[in-house]
Amino acid sequence: MRLRYTTLVVDDYDAAITFFVDVLGFELVEDSPATTSTTGAAKRWVVVRPPGADTGLLLARADGERQRAAVGDQFAGRVGHFLEVDDAAAEYERLVALGVEFEGPPRVEAYGTVAVFRDVAGNRWDLLSGP
Template identity: 35%
Template sequence: MRVYITSVFVDDQQKAQDFYTSVLGFTTKHDVPMGGPRWLTVVSPEQPDGAELLLEPDGHPAVKPYKDALVADGIPAASFQVDDVQKEYERLSALGVVFTQKPLESGPVTTAVFDDTCGNLIQIVTPA
């Protein structure tokens, strides 16, 4: 068993696609119109056949309170591995990304957390 698709709920699919591709560096894998919301997935260019991230519309009534609670508590909705958290923090900060947690060594990992502009906190992590 392995991860095929996982998702983050986004408040605007186009804004999310722009951020996740132009800023974070993912590539669009699927962009299928579905009569309103789209089936919109992105992948890492390092693993184009790897797990897909679904940029899922947050229209269900249960989603907004869930997302708001996670953000209020500082809990990331997803975690992405990077080669060097400090370098990625510097690169993303230069692009205007807002971090809620600067790079922090925590046992066997270094982490940082940023706002994805679509209602989520996202963690980046580098194993020690």
């Protein structure tokens, strides 16, 4: 058993792809036309993932008011995703140079070095590297 995808609701497919692929360095695994199961409206099946990872993010464009309200607050203000890198301090510098919004510089905790950033929708992520 394994976790294949987790969904991230976004306002715009292309802006989200640009952020995850061009800024964070994820791979675009799939970008295919699809339709909604409820209304049959056109949508896209968009999956991105870190290089070499098995689990991907399904980028889902918000459909309806309830989903639009969740964009950027899918985890009720908590950190919802944890992106592990070899060197959090170096990756922090790279991402800041690309305009990624961080809540502060990396800090050392018992579990490793961590810095909190926001994705294209405003959700909070931990950028972390081992102790």
